Amino acid sequence: MTREFRSYESGRTYAGNEDRAAVRRPASIKDVASAAGVSPTTVSHVLSGNRPVNELTAARVRSVVNRLGYVPASLARSLQAGSTSVIGLMIPDISNTFFAELAKGAEDAAHDLGYGVILCNTEFDADREDRYLGMIRSRFIDGMVYASGSPPSRRRLEALMGKFPIALADEEVEGLEGALIATADHEAGGRLVGEHLRALGHRRALMLTGPRALKSGVDRANGFVRAFRGEVVERVGDFKEASGHRLVAALLQEGGLDCTAVFAANDLMAFGALTALREAGLSVPRDVSVVGFDDIRAASQIHPALTTVHQPAYDVGRTATAQLLQYVTRGEVPPASRHTLPVELKVRGSTAPPAR
Amino acid sequence: MTREFRSYESGRTYAGNEDRAAVRRPASIKDVASAAGVSPTTVSHVLSGNRPVNELTAARVRSVVNRLGYVPASLARSLQAGSTSVIGLMIPDISNTFFAELAKGAEDAAHDLGYGVILCNTEFDADREDRYLGMIRSRFIDGMVYASGSPPSRRRLEALMGKFPIALADEEVEGLEGALIATADHEAGGRLVGEHLRALGHRRALMLTGPRALKSGVDRANGFVRAFRGEVVERVGDFKEASGHRLVAALLQEGGLDCTAVFAANDLMAFGALTALREAGLSVPRDVSVVGFDDIRAASQIHPALTTVHQPAYDVGRTATAQLLQYVTRGEVPPASRHTLPVELKVRGSTAPPAR
C-alpha cells in the first residue's frame, strides 16, 4: 500500500508506506513560523538565542517545534554559513590497525571541536583518492587530513594544498614542503633500536627496509645505522608480511644468515621474518633477535612477544587534525609547520644478547 | 602581511596571506555565467549535459570554467536535491579490528554508489552517539549504519528508526525488531565449534561466554551447547583478554579444570585462557584444546595458532550498507529484513583429540 505525498511548494515527491511510518516532508522553519503565528526570523532566534525573544512567544514557538518535530536542516545552515563542519580523512586502509588508531585520534580531535569526519579509504587507488579530493574542491568538506599517498595523486594534492586546508599525517609527501604535517619521529625510532641491539652486544644485523621512496622508511634506516655502529646487511621489502618471510628465507637458503639480529621496517615484515626463522629451525631470541616497528596490537600477542618501536598513531591523527582545525575554524589555510611526535621502544621477548 | 577580501554581494569576509596563496571567494556559477556571457542555466547544462547546448557556447563556457577554476558547490546542489549522498557509520571503536573491517565493508559499499561515509566513533558514549544521531535528524546524512549500542541510546534509536533510514549491523538491538539488519550467523558459529570438538572426541568443555545481554553471545552459546552434546561448564566473562585469563586461572586453582576443551566467546578471551593454561604448565593442544571466535589477525599469528570462527566483519558492513542504500537512493525507509551471513570454522593448531 504505497502512497505519494506531493509538497505543494516544490512538487517534490515523497514515497512511503502506511505500515512503516511514511517519509513525509520534514517540517521547515516556515512551517513552524506559520503554525506559531510568528515570522521565520523569530523561530530562528528562539532556537539560536541570538537575540532576545518575548518569553511567551518563545514558549509558543518551542511547543510548536516539539509538536512538529522540527529540526533545522544543517545543510541549509551550512550553505549560508559557508562551511560544513566536516573534514575528510584520507587513508589507504582502515583495516590496518595503524591507520585505525590514527583515524581514532582524528575523530576524537574533530569531535572535540564539533566537526565530523568523512572516511576516505583509498586502497591506494588514485581514482578513489581523486573522488575524495573532489569533496574538498566542491567544498563539501572544510579540510582534509591526508595520510595516504598513491604517487599519481601527488600532483593533484599539490594543486590543492595552497588553496584548501590540508594537513599531512604520518607520511611526508615528496616535494610537498610548504605544508602542515604531523609525523612520528622515525629517525629516533631507528636510533632506539640501534642502541638497544648494540647494548645487548649485537654487532652484525640484517635490516629489512620498506620501499626506498618513503621518507619515513629512510629516516628509520638512517637512525638505525648511525646508532648501531656495526655491520648492517640491507634488504628492501614492501612492508608486507610475505616480503619479510621471503627475504629472510632467501638469505637462509643462500648459506646462512650470518647475523645475530634482524631489524624489520615494520611489524608485519618482522612477523614474516619470525616465521621464516622458525621454519629454518632457528629459535628467537636464542639464535637470532628480531625487532619490528609500529607496535601493532598483534606484536604483543604473538609468542615470543615482539620487541618493537611504538608509533603514536593515535597522536599523529589527533595532532594533525587538531592543527588543521585550528586554521579551518578561522577560515584560514594552514601555514607550513612540522610536528614530530616521540616514539617509544617496547622491549619484549624477541630480543636478547647474541649467543656465544 | 594580511589582507581582507570582501565579497561585494554578501559582505562575507575572507582572510588570507599573500605568501601562502590566499583563500579568496570561490567562483560561483554566476561568476562563470557572466564571464562567459551566458545565463547560469546554460552553465549548469553545459556541465551536467542535461540538455543540448550549442557547441560554440559550450566551449566558451568550459574555457571560463577552467580559467576560473569553477567547481559546483555540492552543498547547494544537495540542498536543492534534498539529499547529501552521505551516510553515517556508528561504531563503538574503530581501533577494534572487527569494526575496522566492518567499516571497510561499509565504505566500499557506499563508494560503489557514490556515497560518502561519516565516521561516528562513539566509545559507547551516549552523548557522542546522540550528537551523531542528530546528523540524521538534521538531514545532514541520508542514512545511518548502526553497529554500536550504548543502552541509554536505544530509545532515541527507536524513535528515529521508522522515520529515517537506519540499518543495524553486527548486533541486533533488543526490542528493535522492525529493522533492516545484517549480522553474522552466530548460532551456526557456535554449532561448528561444538561439532568440531565433539568429532575430535571431547566430551567435557568449558565455555567462556560474554555478557548475557548480547544476543550474539547467547546465540553462540546455544549453538555450541546443542551441537556439542556433552557436559558444558559455563563461566561468564566480558570479552576482554583479562577475563579469559581470570576465569581459567580461578578454575585451575579451585582444583583442576576437569575439561579437555575450552570454547571462548571471542579470540581475546581465548588468548587469556591460553596464557592461564600455559602458566599452569598445561600444554595446548596436548592437554587442553582451545577455540576462539572472531578470527582477529593475531589468532593466526600466535603459537599455537588458534582454532576459531571467522566472522565476516567486512561482509556485515558491506551488506548492511548496500541494503540500506538500496532504499536510501529511492528515498524510502527500509523495511524490516534480516541478512544472516555465513561464518567459517578455521581449524588451526590449538585443537586436537583429548589425551588418553
Place this chain on the structure above:
DNA sequence: TTGTACGCGTTATCAG
C-alpha cells in the same frame, strides 16, 4: 520585541 527582504549556489520549470 518583531518582521521583511535578501543572499548562500544550485537546478527545475516554463517561456521564448
Place this chain on the structure above:
DNA sequence: CTGATAACGCGTACAA
C-alpha cells in the same frame, strides 16, 4: 537552443 524565475531552508542586516 537559451534565459528568467522560483524554490530548496536557513541566518541576519535592516527597518519598524
